[in-house]
Amino acid sequence: MSSRTNFNELLEAGSHFGHLKSKWNPAMAPYIYAEKNGIHIIDLNKTVVKIDEAANAIKQIARSGRKVLFVATKKQAKDIVAEKVKAVNMPYVTERWPGGMLTNFATIRKSVRRMSQIDKMFADGTFSNVSKRERLQFSRERAKLETQFGSIADLTRLPAALFIVDITKEHIAVAEAHRLNIPTIAIVDTNSDPNVVDHAIPANDDASTSISLIIDIMVNAVKEGLSERKMDKEASNDEHHDGEEETADVDASAKVDEDEDNSGARKRRRVTAKK
Numbered sequence: 001m002s003s004r005t006n007f008n009e010l011l012e013a014g015s016h017f018g019h020l021k022s023k024w025n026p027a028m029a030p031y032i033y034a035e036k037n038g039i040h041i042i043d044l045n046k047t048v049v050k051i052d053e054a055a056n057a058i059k060q061i062a063r064s065g066r067k068v069l070f071v072a073t074k075k076q077a078k079d080i081v082a083e084k085v086k087a088v089n090m091p092y093v094t095e096r097w098p099g100g101m102l103t104n105f106a107t108i109r110k111s112v113r114r115m116s117q118i119d120k121m122f123a124d125g126t127f128s129n130v131s132k133r134e135r136l137q138f139s140r141e142r143a144k145l146e147t148q149f150g151s152i153a154d155l156t157r158l159p160a161a162l163f164i165v166d167i168t169k170e171h172i173a174v175a176e177a178h179r180l181n182i183p184t185i186a187i188v189d190t191n192s193d194p195n196v197v198d199h200a201i202p203a204n205d206d207a208s209t210s211i212s213l214i215i216d217i218m219v220n221a222v223k224e225g226l227s228e229r230k231m232d233k234e235a236s237n238d239e240h241h242d243g244e245e246e247t248a249d250v251d252a253s254a255k256v257d258e259d260e261d262n263s264g265a266r267k268r269r270r271v272t273a274k275k
Contacts, residue, residue, distance in 0.1 A: 003048050004055050004217050010044045015203040015210040018042050018190030027193045031202035040190040042202050051214065054185045054199045055221035058163065062225025063232070066160035067091055068185075069152070070215075071173045076208045077165040082151065084215050088222045091155040093173075095147055102176040105158055112149050118142045161185060163218060166205045168192045187214055 010016065018024070018032065018040035033043035061068055070092040072081040078094035085092045093101065101108055118138055121127055127135050162177045164170045164186040174196055177184050184197040187205045194200035204210040 003052055004220070005048060005051055005213065007044045007048060009213065010047055010203070010210075013204075013209040013213040014207040015047060015213065016042045016044050017204045017207065017210075023191045025191055025193050027195055028188070028190045028202065031194065031200075032190060042190065042204070047201060047203050050199065050201045051217055054163075054201055055217055057161065057183070057185060057199060058218055059221040059225040059228075061160045062088075062090075062222045063229045064160070064225075065229060067155055068161045068163055068218075068222065069093065069155065069159035070163045070218075071097065071170050072165035072211075073097060074166055074169055074205075076206060077211045080208060080212050080215055081165065084212075084219045086151070088219055088226070089154065090222060091152040091159065093151065097170060097173050098148060099172065100176075101152075101173070102158060102180055102182065108149065108152070109156070111145055112153050115142060115145045115149065115153065118145075158182065164197070165211055165215075166192075167197055185218075187211065 016033070018028075021035055021038050021040055024032075024040055028040075031043055031046050032040045034041045058068055068090055070081050070085045070090060072078055072092070072094055073096060081092055082094045098108060118141065121138070127138065158180065159182060161183040162173060162185065164173060164184060167174050167184075167186045167188055168191060174184060174186075176182075178196075183199070185199040186197045186201065187203050187210075188194045188197065188200040189203070189205040194202065201214060203214060
């Protein structure tokens with residue numbers, strides 16, 4: 001299978017630009033190609049390989065029917081992630097990471113349910129009996145909950161993995177995932193430690209072009225996984241249908257045999273009676 005991206009595509013997106021040499025994390029040394037004008041240059045050949053590994057992992061998760069939670073609260077990334085990830089119905093966090101999002105998941109789910117309760121109250125006319133001021137308070141509460149938790153409303157259980165843009169900024173999310181043994185996939189720049197995540201993609205995590213290209217690839221991997229899941233289900237339904245037909249054929253055949261046996265027995269009885 002060919003790679004999902006190539007050296008030139010990543011080069012054009014500016015994925016090779018790391019941070020200043022003075023800000024580097026020595027653990028990133030295997031992924032650094034050179035230093036130019038005091039800035040580290042990332043080895044994009046290694047980035048291509050790591051992108052493929054990460055995309056394949058995400059594809060398998062989507063195919064299994066589980067969720068990948070995308071985390072990107074930095075200004076350059078949040079709009080890109082929200083727009084692209086929403087299109088494939090995966091959950092995402094682009095506002096402030098709510099502490100305990102994973103480790104205190106039950107409480108987070110209560111907040112999501114609260115949104116549903118308010119919606120229901122608006123729908124069934126409950127609010128027609130309260131004052132204008134109270135209605136306004138509920139509306140504000142609903143808006144605040146939507147901002148914080150609207151993008152994870154469909155996340156009914158812990159995600160199968162996290163995809164993170166900038167692990168230094170999202171260190172709390174990384175720590176919570178570790179505590180619960182949830183696999184982590186991330187775009188890792190030269191100022192971060194790639195060893196703290198399971199799948200590190202060495203690339204520029206500040207340039208919107210670099211982030212956009214890599215998120216596109218991950219979203220396409222989700223689409224592939226969902227498409228294969230659909231085909232798996234259809235194949236399973238066909239097999240079930242074929243199995244039912246085979247059973248019906250066997251039953252029909254058995255009935256014919258039984259009828260023939262009964263017919264033969266009746267003939268023998270008539271012959272015996274005549275004698």
